[in-house]
Amino acid sequence: MTVETRETHGFQAEVQKLLHLMVHSLYSNREIFLRELISNASDAADRLRFEAISAPELLEPDPELKVRIEFDTEARTVSIEDNGIGMSREEAIRQLGTIARSGTGDFLSKMTGEQRRDANLIGQFGVGFYSAFIVADRVEVLTRRAGAPDSEGVRWESDGQGEFSIEGVDRPQRGTRVTLHLREDAAEFADESRLRMLIRKYSDHIAFPVLMKGKGGEGEAQEESANTARALWTRPRTEVSEDEYREFYKHIGHDFQDPLVWSHNRVEGKHEYISLLYIPAHAPWDMWNRSGSRHLKLYVKRVFIMDDAEQFLPLYLRFVRGVVDSSDLSLNVSRELLQQDAVVETMRGAITRRVLDTLDKLAKEEPEKYATFWKEFGRVLKEGPAEDPGNRQRIAALLRFSSTASDNPVPDRSLADYIAARDTTADDPLASQKVIWYLTADSFNAARSSPHLEVFRKSGIEVLLLTDNIDEWLVSHLHEFDGWEFRDVKRGDLPASKPAEEGEDKKPAATEHSALIERMKKQLDAQVSEVRATTRLTESPACLVLGEYELGAQMRKLMQATGQAVPETKPILEINPAHPLLQRLEEQQDDTHFADLAQLIFDQASLAEGGQLEDPGAFVQRLNRILLG
Ligand code: ADP
Ligand code: MG
Numbered sequence: 070m071t072v073e074t075r076e077t078h079g080f081q082a083e084v085q086k087l088l089h090l091m092v093h094s095l096y097s098n099r100e101i102f103l104r105e106l107i108s109n110a111s112d113a114a115d116r117l118r119f120e121a122i123s124a125p126e127l128l129e130p131d132p133e134l135k136v137r138i139e140f141d142t143e144a145r146t147v148s149i150e151d152n153g154i155g156m157s158r159e160e161a162i163r164q165l166g167t168i169a170r171s172g173t174g175d176f177l178s179k180m181t182g183e184q185r186r187d188a189n190l191i192g193q194f195g196v197g198f199y200s201a202f203i204v205a206d207r208v209e210v211l212t213r214r215a216g217a218p219d220s221e222g223v224r225w226e227s228d229g230q231g232e233f234s235i236e237g238v239d240r241p242q243r244g245t246r247v248t249l250h251l252r253e254d255a256a257e258f259a260d261e262s263r264l265r266m267l268i269r270k271y272s273d274h275i276a277f278p279v280l281m282k283g284k285g286g287e288g289e290a291q292e293e294s295a296n297t298a299r300a301l302w303t304r305p306r307t308e309v310s311e312d313e314y315r316e317f318y319k320h321i322g323h324d325f326q327d328p329l330v331w332s333h334n335r336v337e338g339k340h341e342y343i344s345l346l347y348i349p350a351h352a353p354w355d356m357w358n359r360s361g362s363r364h365l366k367l368y369v370k371r372v373f374i375m376d377d378a379e380q381f382l383p384l385y386l387r388f389v390r391g392v393v394d395s396s397d398l399s400l401n402v403s404r405e406l407l408q409q410d411a412v413v414e415t416m417r418g419a420i421t422r423r424v425l426d427t428l429d430k431l432a433k434e435e436p437e438k439y440a441t442f443w444k445e446f447g448r449v450l451k452e453g454p455a456e457d458p459g460n461r462q463r464i465a466a467l468l469r470f471s472s473t474a475s476d477n478p479v480p481d482r483s484l485a486d487y488i489a490a491r492d493t494t495a496d497d498p499l500a501s502q503k504v505i506w507y508l509t510a511d512s513f514n515a516a517r518s519s520p521h522l523e524v525f526r527k528s529g530i531e532v533l534l535l536t537d538n539i540d541e542w543l544v545s546h547l548h549e550f551d552g553w554e555f556r557d558v559k560r561g562d563l564p565a566s567k568p569a570e571e572g573e574d575k576k577p578a579a580t581e582h583s584a585l586i587e588r589m590k591k592q593l594d595a596q597v598s599e600v601r602a603t604t605r606l607t608e609s610p611a612c613l614v615l616g617e618y619e620l621g622a623q624m625r626k627l628m629q630a631t632g633q634a635v636p637e638t639k640p641i642l643e644i645n646p647a648h649p650l651l652q653r654l655e656e657q658q659d660d661t662h663f664a665d666l667a668q669l670i671f672d673q674a675s676l677a678e679g680g681q682l683e684d685p686g687a688f689v690q691r692l693n694r695i696l697l698g
Contacts, residue, residue: 074236074237075234075235075236076234076235076236077232077233077234077235078162078166078232078233078234078235079231079232080166080167080227080231080232080233081166081167081168083167083168084166084167084168084199085231087168087199088199088202088229091199091200091202091203092202092203092229095200095203096203099200099203099204099255100258100267100271101200101203101271101325102200102201102203102204102205102249103138103147103149103258103264103267103268103271103272104267104271104272104316104319104320105197105198105200105201106149106198106200106201106247107136107138107149107268107271107272107275107279108272108275108319108320109197109198109245110136110149110150110151110153110245110277111136111151111153111272111275111276111277111320112153113151113153113154113155113244113245114134114135114136114151114152114153114154114277115153115276115373116153116154116373117134117152117153117154117155117215117243117244118134118372118373119372119373119374120154120215122372122400122401123401124216126216127215127216127243128215131152131242131243133152134151134152134153134277135151135152135277135278135279135280136149136150136151136275136277136278136279136280137149137150137151137279137280137281137292138150138264138268138279138280138281138295139281139282140258140259140260140261140264141259142256142259142260144259145250145251145253145256145259146248146249146250146251146259147248147249147251147258147259147264148246148247148248148249149246149247150244150245150246150247151244151245151246151277152242152243152244153215153243153244153245154214154215154243154244155212155213155214155215155217155243155244155245156212156213156214156223156245157214157217157221157223158221158223158235158237160214161210161212161223161225161235162235164198165198165210165225165233166233197323199229201247201249202229203255204249204251204252204255204258205229205249205250205251205252205255206228206229206250206251206252207226207227207228207249207250208226208227208228208229208247208248208249208250209224209225209226209247209248209250210223210224210225210226210245210246210247210248211223211224211225211238211240211245211246211248212225212240212244212245212246213240213242213243213244214243215243215244216243217243219239219240219241220237220239221237221240222237222238222239222240223235223236223237223238223240224236224237224238261281264281264295265281265295268281268295268296269295269296270312270316271316271319272296272316272320273296273297273313273316274296274297274299274300274301274313274316274317274320275296275298275320276298276299276300276301276371277298278294278296278298279294279295279296279298280292280293280294280295281293281295300368300371300394301313301314301317301345302317302333302343302344302345302392302394303343303371303394306333309333314328314331314333315327315328317345318331318347318390321364321366321390321391321392322347322349322364322390323364324349324390326349326350326351327350328347328348328349328350328390329347329348329349329350329431329438329441329442330347330348330427330431330435330438331345331346331347331348331391331427332344332345332346332423332424332426332427333345333346334423336419339415340395340397340412340415340416341395341396341397342393342394342395342396342397342416343392343393343394344391344392344393344394344420344423345391345392346365346389346390346391346420346423346424346427347389347390347391348388348389348424348427348428348431348442348446349388349390349445350441350445351445352388352445352446352449353388356387356388356446356449363377363378363379363382363387364376364377364389364390364391365377365378365379365381365382365389365390365391365392365393366378366391366392366393367381367392367393367394367395367407368392368393368394368395369394369395369396369398369399369400369402370394370395370396370400371394372400374398374400374402375404378393378407380404380407380408380410380413380417381393381413381416381417381420382417382420382421382424383417383421383453383456383457384452384456385449385450385451385452385453385456385457385464386421386424386449386450386453387449388445388446388449389424393416393420395412395416397412398410398412398413421457421460422460422463425460425463425464425467428442428450428467429463429466429467432467432483440479440481443469443480443481444479447468447469447480448537448539450464450467450468451468451537451539451540451543452539454543454546454547455542455543455546458546461546461547461548462550462551465484465547465550466483466484466485466550467483468483468484468543469481469482469483470482470483470484470487470507470533470534470535470540471513471516471533471534471535471536472487472531472532472533472534473517473522473525473526473531473532473534474486474487474490474531478513478514482533484505484550484551484553485551487505487531487533488505488550488551488553490531491530491531495528497528498564498565499524499525499528499530499563499564499565500528500529500530502554502564503552503553503554504553504554504555504556505533505550505553505554505555505556506525506530506531506532506533506556506558507532507533507534507535507540507544507555507556507557507558508521508522508532508533508534508535508557508558508559509535509536509540509541509557509559509621509622509623510534510535510536510679511536511679512536512679513534513536515536515679516534516535516536517534518677519677519678520605520606520608520609520611520612520674520677521558521559521605521612522558523605523606523607523608523609524563524604524605524606524607525558526607527607532558538623538626538627539623539627540623541557541621541622541623541624542623542624542627544557545624557615557621558605559612559613559614559615559621559678560614560615560616560617560619560621561614561615561616561617562604563604563605564604565604581646582602582644582646582651582655584655585644585646585651585654585655586600586601586602586644588663588667589642589644589654589667592663592664592667592668593642593667593668593671596639596671597613597639597640597641597642597671598616598638598639598640598641599641599642600641600642600643600644601641601642601643601644602643602644602645602646603643603644603645604643605643606643606645606648607645608645608648609645609648609674609677610644610645610648610650610651610670610673610674611642611643611644611645611648611651611670611671611673611674612642612643612674612677612678613640613641613642613643613674613675613678613680614640614641614642614643615640615641616638616641619638620635620636620638622678622679622680640675642670642671642674644670650666650670651670653666654666654667654670662698665691665694665695666695668691669688669691669692669695672688672691
């Protein structure tokens with residue numbers, strides 16, 4: 070009857086790649102196909118219930134939303150059927166033939182053929198519908214959009230080899246039926262007790278009944294629900310097992326891996342809502358896309374409203390996934406209304422604090438998991454102090470940095486650790502102030518060998534090493550922590566490291582070398598704003614110092630990268646007159662030699678900063694002249 074309307078389409082290239090990877094890398098975990106297909110059926114039921122808020126007739130004549138699993142051992146088939154929203158022909162072509170989620174294509178193109186790695190990669194974006202092909206060599210989908218006439222049914226079919234066919238069929242019932250023709254080696258899944266076990270294991274939390282026919286001899290066997298069919302978040306915490314929480318996460322998070330931690334709360338009183346918030350164990354590939362989707366599902370009185378309710382969380386917590394179910398909002402609430410809603414505003418504040426508390430607890434109780442969190446999401450959290458000044462201190466307590474206290478480049482030092490380790494009773498003006506000293510650099514190694522650390526090493530003062538390119542910006546929004554002020558070791562005047570008791574050797578030093586300083590200033594006038602004797606160095610000949618209010622190198626780079634004009638500034642050159650090179654310079658009578666050496670000392674100092682030389686060729690010639698001279 071409808072042969073004419075049958076068409077064949079090729080899968081999008083990414084889909085083929087995904088199919089291939091999936092069949093190979095998930096073989097040992099292939100039972101998850103059932104979870105994925107039931108998850109889709111449940112999503113379809115959720116969507117229909119949502120559309121039915123404004124069009125209740127969509128639910129007729131079959132108002133009880135449910136999922137049904139059938140199997141035929143002989144024919145080696147399993148089918149998953151729902152009476153949810155269904156798909157139109159166009160939707161089936163698009164949704165089952167392409168990967169809609171933006172960025173997936175890019176992501177897949179980065180994949181290598183190496184299987185172990187790929188199995189992990191695949192876990193980063195959920196597997197979804199295509200997991201059917203792990204166990205089936207032919208998949209047939211019958212579907213009809215709710216509200217469409219019977220004649221607009223659709224039959225989609227594929228063997229997962231690069232093409233699918235699509236044709237129009239009559240379909241009296243709405244919703245979708247996915248039939249798997251199992252591979253020979255997957256015949257074990259066409260079995261009642263196996264299926265029941267899998268439903269219990271993976272889909273017990275699904276909020277709709279998942280029906281299966283009981284084994285009944287001859288006549289029609291009774292259908293019964295194989296799951297609890299209660300929205301998981303509505304159940305008391307004490308009645309939900311860890312495994313159930315994890316499985317629920319995989320369903321709503323479209324993630325294949327377990328979450329790191331979660332927080333489940335029922336709030337009563339002025340506003341009533343339930344939140345179930347998960348912290349994933351890995352960053353999604355689209356995390357840096359700040360307009361990318363967020364993953365908090367909104368329900369109102371158990372009815373699904375939307376997938377990415379971004380109004381309930383600030384951007385710097387965009388990695389959180391979960392469910393919020395409000396009893397106060399209206400079922401007709403729209404994205405626009407959410408934006409101005411006072412209830413939403415209050416909930417957002419409370420949910421934000423809930424997430425920060427969860428992280429705080431994780432940091433204290435499970436430091437290893439917190440280290441994973443920090444590795445995956447630390448950089449996003451650093452956006453927090455700027456975006457959410459009200460929670461600045463809370464966020465600051467969660468930050469982790471590298472520091473001179475350890476040889477380990479992994480940032481694991483908290484500000485509280487830093488403060489606890491500092492001895493402010495020491496008789497040393499550098500140590501006695503409540504100052505969190507930090508140094509910014511491009512890398513951990515560059516930071517560790519910076520001449521600016523010399524005086525701090527000598528005085529035994531810890532310095533935080535900030536090597537993330539947004540750290541300087543971050544610190545500028547932190548201002549202080551627990552009454553301690555942040556200070557850049559490269560910036561401004563440093564208090565003399567030791568009290569100038571014995572013979573006040575500090576000030577005279579400056580005047581003593583004033584002739585040298587004047588001469589160098591003249592020589593380097595175009596490059597430095599000032600030359601002065603240092604309080605920072607013990608071993609190196611010289612270093613560059615920033616004015617108190619000047620932008621640091623990281624900020625300049627950030628601004629340049631975003632096309633902003635960066636003001637021209639000249640650094641201060643601090644010299645260590647006790648260093649043999651400076652002593653040699655001081656004795657130098659020959660003006661040409663003096664010029665070469667002075668310039669070289671300046672160039673060295675900027676190289677040690679990780680800076681770039683303006684004229685590397687001239688530097689090399691100068692260096693050679695000196696080496697040979
Ligand atoms: P995801 O569930 O993460 O969106 P899937 O690969 O599982 O990804 O499914 C892809 C899309 O196919 C879904 O987003 C949905 O639009 C459509 N789809 C899959 N199964 C069904 C179903 N049973 N009913 C309606 N639409 C479905
Ligand atoms: Mg899915």
